[in-house]
Amino acid sequence: xxxxxxxxxxxxxxxxxxxxxxxxxxxxxxxxxxxxxxxxxxxxxxxxxxxxxxxxxxxxxxxxxxxxxxxxxxxxxxxxxxxxxxxxxxxxxxxxxxxxxxxxxxxxxxxxxxxxxxxxxxxxxxxxxxxxxxxxxxxxxxxxxxxxxxxxxxxxxxxxxxxxxxxxxxxxxxxxxxxxxxxxxxxxxxxxxxxxxxxxxxxxxxxxxxxxxxxxxxxxxxxxxxxxxxxxxxxxxxxxxxxxxxxxxxxxxxxxxxxxxxxxxxxxxxxxxxxxxxxxxxxxxxxxx
Amino acid sequence: xxxxxxxxxxxxxxxxxxxxxxxxxxxxxxxxxxxxxxxxxxxxxxxxxxxxxxxxxxxxxxxxxxxxxxxxxxxxxxxxxxxxxxxxxxxxxxxxxxxxxxxxxxxxxxxxxxxxxxxxxxxxxxxxxxxxxxxxxxxxxxxxxxxxxxxxxxxxxxxxxxxxxxxxxxxxxxxxxxxxxxxxxxxxxxxxxxxxxxxxxxxxxxxxxxxxxxxxxxxxxxxxxxxxxxxxxxxxxxxxxxxxxxxxxxxxxxxxxxxxxxxxxxxxx
Numbered sequence: 001x002x003x004x005x006x007x008x009x010x011x012x013x014x015x016x017x018x019x020x021x022x023x024x025x026x027x028x029x030x031x032x033x034x035x036x037x038x039x040x041x042x043x044x045x046x047x048x049x050x051x052x053x054x055x056x057x058x059x060x061x062x063x064x065x066x067x068x069x070x071x072x073x074x075x076x077x078x079x080x081x082x083x084x085x086x087x088x089x090x091x092x093x094x095x096x097x098x099x100x101x102x103x104x105x106x107x108x109x110x111x112x113x114x115x116x117x118x119x120x121x122x123x124x125x126x127x128x129x130x131x132x133x134x135x136x137x138x139x140x141x142x143x144x145x146x147x148x149x150x151x152x153x154x155x156x157x158x159x160x161x162x163x164x165x166x167x168x169x170x171x172x173x174x175x176x177x178x179x180x181x182x183x184x185x186x187x188x189x190x191x192x193x194x195x196x197x198x199x200x201x202x203x204x205x206x207x208x209x210x211x212x213x214x215x216x217x218x219x220x221x222x223x224x225x226x227x228x229x230x231x232x233x234x235x236x237x238x239x240x241x242x243x244x245x246x247x248x249x250x251x252x253x254x255x256x257x258x259x260x261x262x263x264x265x266x267x268x269x270x271x272x273x274x275x276x277x278x279x280x281x282x283x284x285x286x287x288x289x
Numbered sequence: 290x291x292x293x294x295x296x297x298x299x300x301x302x303x304x305x306x307x308x309x310x311x312x313x314x315x316x317x318x319x320x321x322x323x324x325x326x327x328x329x330x331x332x333x334x335x336x337x338x339x340x341x342x343x344x345x346x347x348x349x350x351x352x353x354x355x356x357x358x359x360x361x362x363x364x365x366x367x368x369x370x371x372x373x374x375x376x377x378x379x380x381x382x383x384x385x386x387x388x389x390x391x392x393x394x395x396x397x398x399x400x401x402x403x404x405x406x407x408x409x410x411x412x413x414x415x416x417x418x419x420x421x422x423x424x425x426x427x428x429x430x431x432x433x434x435x436x437x438x439x440x441x442x443x444x445x446x447x448x449x450x451x452x453x454x455x456x457x458x459x460x461x462x463x464x465x466x467x468x469x470x471x472x473x474x475x476x477x478x479x480x481x482x483x484x485x486x487x488x489x490x491x492x493x494x495x496x497x498x499x500x501x502x503x504x505x506x507x508x509x510x511x512x513x514x515x516x517x518x519x520x521x522x523x524x525x526x527x528x529x530x531x532x533x534x535x536x537x538x539x540x541x542x543x544x545x546x547x548x549x550x551x552x553x554x555x556x557x558x
Contacts, residue, residue, distance in 0.1 A: 100365060174401045174463075176363060178414045178470055179391030188413065193404055 040266065044259030052260065056226055061246055062253050066261055068228055072141075072221065072236030073210055073268065079145035079232055080152070080209050081202070087149070088156030088205075089198065095157070096164035097186050116154035120214040123151040128218040142232040144220025151215055152205045159204065163197020164190055199280040203273045210269045213240040223249075239265045310377075311336045311474060311504040312357065317371035319352045319361075326352040329371075330530040332523060339496065339505045341519025341536060343512050345552065348525035350508045354476050357506075358393045359386050375474075391418060394467030394503075398479040400459035402451040407434075407443050410451040410462055414470040429469055436499070437465035438491045457488035464492065468499075475499065476506045481514065493518055512553050516540055524549045 051065055058064030091108075099105040127147030137143040167190050175185040221238040223245055229236040243265060247258040312334040319327040327349035334340045342350050352367070359380060361367040373380045375389060383389055391414065403410050411430045420426060430447070434440040439461040443454070451462055460480060467475060477496075481489040496505060496518060509515050515522045515536060522536040524546070532539070532546045544550045551557055 170397065170399070170401045171403055173360070173363070174395075174397070174403060174466075175413070176360065177358060177390060177393070177395040178417060178466070179387045179389075180417050181387060184417055188417075189403060 037266070040259055040263040043256055044261075044263040047254075047256050047260035048263065053264070057224065057242075060252070061224060061250050062257070066239070066242060066264060068225060069237040069239045069242035069261075070264065070268065071228060073239040073265075075141055075229055075232075075236060076145050076148065076216065076220070076238055077206055077209050077272065079141055080148045081206070083145060083149040084153055084156050084205060085202070088153050088201075089160050091153075092157045092160030092164060092198075093186060093191075096161045097182060097190065112154045112157055115150070116158070118151075120151060120212055123147055124215045124218050126150075127215055132219055137233065139218070139222070139235050140220050140233045141229055141236055142220070144216040144236075144238075145232070147215045147219045148209045148212060151212070152208050155205045155208065156201050159201020160194065160198045163194040163201070166197065167193045195283055196280050199276050199283075203276045206272045206276065207269045210272065211240055211265065213244055217241060239268065309336045310334070311375070313372075313374040313377075314357075315372040315374075317353070317356060317369070317373065319349065319356055319370075320368050321352075321366045325528050327356075327525075327528045327530075330525075332530060332533055334504060334506065335521075336504050337500055337502075338520040339500055339507055339518050341515035341522035342506065342508045342525055343510070343515050343522060343552070344525035345510070345557070347527065349528045350525050351478055353525070354395070354478055354506065354508060357474075357476065358390045358395065362386070391470050392473045394470050394472035394475045396460070396463050396467055396475070396477045396480045398482045400456055400463050400483060402454055402459040402462050404450065404452045406448045407451045407454070407462060408447040411465050411469050414466065433465040433468040434462075436468055436495060437461045438495055439465055456483045457485050460484050461488070461492065464495070472503055474504045474506065476508070478508045479510055481509070481511065489514075524552060526552070 053065060053070060054067050055065035056067055057069075095105065095108065099108070124147065127143060127150070131137050131143035131146045132139055135143075137146075171189050171193070172185050175189045176182075180188070216238055220235060221241045222235045223237075223241070225235060225237055227234075239261065243258060243261045246253050246261055310333050314333070315331050317327065317330045318325065330349075330353065342353065344350055355361060355364075355367070356369045357373060357375075357380075361369045375392075380386075380389055403413070405413070408430055411433050412426045415426060415429055420429075431440060431444075434443065439458060442458060443462075451459065454462060460483065464480070480492065484492070493514070496507070499505065507515065507519055519536045521534065522539055523533040524531045524539065526548060532544070532549045534543070534545065538544065539549055539553060544553070
């Protein structure tokens with residue numbers, strides 16, 4: 001009754017092959033990540049020190065540290081989050097919980113998809129026209145962060161909306177049946193369950209924001225300034241642009257310097273992600289999801 | 290009873306005998322797009338009775354319940370026509386629909402333990418209505434869990450997650466949650482589908498006790514459950530209310546419609 005037929009044997013063989021194929025494809029994904037990290041660590045770690053992190057660049061940016069750029073990127077991300085979180089999450093709540101299936105909703109969804117598809121250099125030119133010139137913010141952290149926020153809003157909206165829609169409808173109905181309004185239901189039932197997904201969206205958003213060069217080039221980031229930004233109306237240096245500059249624009253840069261800057265940029269992004277992940281884990285532990 | 294939900298004394302229909310009608314339904318029709326789920330149902334549900342509704346799938350039982358607390362507002366496909374009077378007031382004309390819903394407790398076929406602690410599940414309705422005092426909430430939580438026959442099993446772990454309880458426990462949690470609303474009307478929609486027989490009997494005992502305090506609508510696909518519990522029973526079939534009568538009558542030769550008899554005898558459905 002349980003003898004193996006040739007058909008069984010072949011199915012088993014195919015299954016084994018397919019499994020190995022999928023595993024190989026998955027491993028293939030790791031190769032570039034490891035290569036990048038290894039290269040940066042091997043070539044760049046020699047320049048990294050406390051001094052490197054906390055001093056200005058010197059001698060025409062061929063020596064010294066990266067402090068203004070590091071601080072500038074932290075600033076840009078922080079202001080970007082202040083703009084993108086309230087707008088993005090509000091929009092996601094509307095689209096997930098209030099919007100009916102009508103032409104307005106379809107237009108909004110189409111706009112979000114298109115916004116996500118606009119190349120970053122186009123966002124840069126839009127930011128230059130709108131925030132730097134039209135609103136008169138000048139090249140400033142505010143203009144750059146607004147540009148970054150608009151560029152990354154689709155990420156926040158889509159991730160938040162999807163995590164809210166993953167909350168089972170039965171939960172909402174149970175709450176409505178008790179006499180809760182839509183907003184009470186959102187606040188007490190939907191959002192607490194959606195927060196891990198929303199945070200995942202924000203992690204993606206932060207990584208994207210910290211690493212973008214084009215949108216900030218015309219709107220707020222500068223080649224070099226010895227001054228740290230005092231307000232959101234100041235210009236600032238930023239890590240991705242600084243990397244571009246030391247890698248291609250300045251003659252006589254020691255070979256390991258750009259690798260060190262790149263390594264720090266990645267470390268910064270990973271550090272910010274780690275913060276969000278820790279926050280998410282802390283929330284989960286607290287709420288016992 | 291909260292002021293404002295009472296019918297004005299001079300309104301026609303507020304006679305003495307109408308005073309113990311909890312819910313009057315007149316010519317109620319429900320449709321989803323072009324499909325009619327329920328057509329022209331008229332019935333009256335008395336205070337402090339258990340009103341059973343039996344019938345096969347797709348009879349319109351759940352849609353009927355949904356229309357009673359205006360859940361059609363959340364479903365743009367669902368269209369309701371006709372009148373429903375709750376305590377003599379037309380629910381379509383109520384301005385405060387949330388107050389109506391908070392007076393009606395609902396228990397679903399599959400238990401919905403919200404992903405919060407057991408305590409928070411039961412305290413949710415009082416909190417929604419603005420209660421913050423921990424001591425008051427403690428009293429309500431203990432009382433409702435006790436009455437839902439769940440207190441002894443969970444009293445030592447009120448802070449663990451409600452959605453991790455077993456199916457039968459979750460259903461009793463859902464009932465405790467409904468009771469925390471102090472409802473005037475409790476609607477149970479096939480509550481025993483996911484519950485073991487022993488728990489079912491315990492919940493049935495609870496319902497018999499609750500009858501003295503509230504009106505209960507019991508939708509069930511178990512005709513014997515209706516027979517055990519319901520004072521009067523309606524038989525729904527394919528969107529039609531075929532027959533309403535004293536429950537015992539439906540099980541004897543006093544049954545008026547042959548289809549009711551066929552369903553109860555298990556010849557279809």
